[in-house]
Amino acid sequence: MAENDQEEVELRSAEPIKMSGRPSPFLQAVRAPQDGEADWEYGRITEAQPVEGIFPVVGGYVDRAGKFHNMVHLRATSGEEEDIWSDMSLPFCVRMNEVLVRCVKRYGDITNPGEIRQAVLGSSQGTRLDMLLYLRCFSNYEDKGWIYKMDVECGSIICTMAESAPFSVDVNLYDVGRYDSPHPEQSEYEVVLPRIKVPVRWRRMTPAGDQIVEAVAAREESRKDVATWGVVVRLLDYDGKDVSVGLDDVLDKTGRVILGYGGRRSKMKPRGVEAYKLVKKMATYDRDFLREQFMDSEPSLDLEVSAKCPECGMVNRVRLDLNQSGFFFPKATSALTKRTFSSLWTVGG
Ligand SMILES: [Zn+2]
Numbered sequence: 001m002a003e004n005d006q007e008e009v010e011l012r013s014a015e016p017i018k019m020s021g022r023p024s025p026f027l028q029a030v031r032a033p034q035d036g037e038a039d040w041e042y043g044r045i046t047e048a049q050p051v052e053g054i055f056p057v058v059g060g061y062v063d064r065a066g067k068f069h070n071m072v073h074l075r076a077t078s079g080e081e082e083d084i085w086s087d088m089s090l091p092f093c094v095r096m097n098e099v100l101v102r103c104v105k106r107y108g109d110i111t112n113p114g115e116i117r118q119a120v121l122g123s124s125q126g127t128r129l130d131m132l133l134y135l136r137c138f139s140n141y142e143d144k145g146w147i148y149k150m151d152v153e154c155g156s157i158i159c160t161m162a163e164s165a166p167f168s169v170d171v172n173l174y175d176v177g178r179y180d181s182p183h184p185e186q187s188e189y190e191v192v193l194p195r196i197k198v199p200v201r202w203r204r205m206t207p208a209g210d211q212i213v214e215a216v217a218a219r220e221e222s223r224k225d226v227a228t229w230g231v232v233v234r235l236l237d238y239d240g241k242d243v244s245v246g247l248d249d250v251l252d253k254t255g256r257v258i259l260g261y262g263g264r265r266s267k268m269k270p271r272g273v274e275a276y277k278l279v280k281k282m283a284t285y286d287r288d289f290l291r292e293q294f295m296d297s298e299p300s301l302d303l304e305v306s307a308k309c310p311e312c313g314m315v316n317r318v319r320l321d322l323n324q325s326g327f328f329f330p331k332a333t334s335a336l337t338k339r340t341f342s343s344l345w346t347v348g349g
Contacts, residue, residue, distance in 0.1 A: 051076045051141050052105065055134045058180045059127035059204075059299030061107060061119040068185040069108020069119065072131055076139040077103060077328065085328045091218070091255060092323045093210035097121060100131050124187070124204035126179075126299035129322075133173045133301070136327060146173045149326055154309040155316055162311075169307035171320060177302030184299060188236065191293055193286040201237040202290070204298050208247050209233030215250075215257040222257050231279045231290055243275045 052075040060070030077085075081099045084090075090098075100120050105111075107119040120128065137146040151166040153159075188203045216222045216229045229250075236244045249272035252258050261268040261276050268276075279287070303320040 051138050053134070053138050054106075055131075057123075057127050057130045057134075057299075058178045058184070058301070059124050059130070060184050061110075061123050061127070062185050062187065063108075063110065063115075063119065067109070069110060070184065071106075071108055072104055072134075073106035074103050074131065074135050074138075075105050076141075077135065082328065091211060091214045093207065093214050094255075096128060096132055096322075097207050097210075100128060100135070103135055104131070121207045124206070124298055125210055126205075126301055128207075129301050130178060130299070132322065133176060137173050139328075147171070148173055148320075150305065150307075150321060151324055151326070152305075152307040152309075152316055152318055154311060154314060156309060156312045156314040158312045159309060159314075164309075164311050167307070167310050169305065171305055176320070179300050179302065181297050181299045183297075186297075189293065189297055191290075193282075194289050195283045195285045198239045199237075200235065200239075200290070202234045202293070203236055205234060205294075211247060211255070212245070212250050212257070215255060219257055219259070221259050225276075225280075227287075228276060228279050231282075231287060232275045234290075234294060235275065235279070238278060243278060245272050245275050249275075 052073065054071055054073045057070055057072050060068055062068050077099065081102055084095055084098050084102075087095065097120065101117045104116050104120055107116050110116055110119050120131075123131075136148070139145060148171045149168045150171050152169050153166045154164055158164075188201060190199060190201050192199050212233050213226060213229050217226050222229075232245060236242065249269045250257060250261075258268040258272070261273050301320075305318050305320050307316045307318055308314070309316060
């Protein structure tokens with residue numbers, strides 16, 4: 001961490017570095033194409049990359065040499081990332097990861113694109129969400145990108161009966177509570193389940209884990225099991241036996257969760273079924289204990305939002321929903337499908 005000290009002092013304000021205005025005459029000369037249409041060419045270049053900034057994230061990444069990194073240099077999103085965001089056929093976490101991998105220019109000391117990918121995908125969910133919020137804040141800097149106008153459906157009886165239209169609430173993304181873990185450089189933990197007295201090894205939520213939980217939440221038939229899968233995807237060993245699951249153990253080639261894992265004629269791979277059954281049968285006392293461990297040890301964001309309904313005045317407590325089209329396209333009035341996707345953000349419900 002010592003090497004990062006100077007950087008941290010400089011950048012603690014988390015103010016994005018804004019690059020705008022006209023270039024110096026020297027830069028203009030360098031960039032001017034031979035035919036003399038310098039202004040047009042310059043406009044295009046600056047539009048492609050208006051802002052970037054370096055931010056300290058919750059959690060972080062430990063590389064193979066054991067070095068910890070938690071300062072992230074991000075560049076603003078461009079058209080290519082917007083295309084990824086618009087592809088609603090991809091799960092939210094896949095789009096999030098892909099956009100982050102592209103927009104992270106440096107992660108601590110890591111600058112090699114392949115290693116950056118590994119580092120981003122090796123970071124826990126809270127860390128990636130933190131990067132995503134920063135990215136949103138300054139990618140739309142000119143339009144007060146830190147204010148997210150989120151749509152909320154009022155849950156009061158009056159509004160539900162009247163089928164009232166969703167209302168909009170302003171969420172200041174800089175104000176979202178960020179909780180670092182007590183040991184950010186640690187990603188695996190060993191505990192003993194208090195009821196059954198069995199040793200368990202678990203790891204922080206990984207991108208593969210995200211994807212599995214999101215796939216489970218996306219299907220009507222499996223949605224009820226989100227809490228169970230939220231535990232399954234974090235487990236590594238149970239009583240000394242490897243019970244970790246990967247994407248292939250649970251999802252089909254199209255990324256959908258394979259159903260029938262609870263019944264006799266399961267089509268899911270045995271590894272996935274066994275891990276699921278193990279956690280499903282686990283005593284609530286032990287499951288709650290594990291969930292508490294997850295919450296205490298994982299870097300996370302406080303994603304609860306209070307939103308007062310302008311119609312009936314009821315204060316709705318809702319989860320920050322980053323999957324609304326307005327999150328990355330604040331000005332767009334596009335008809336992108338809106339899907340509420342609260343389940344991903346909970347530690348298993
Ligand atoms: Zn209402």
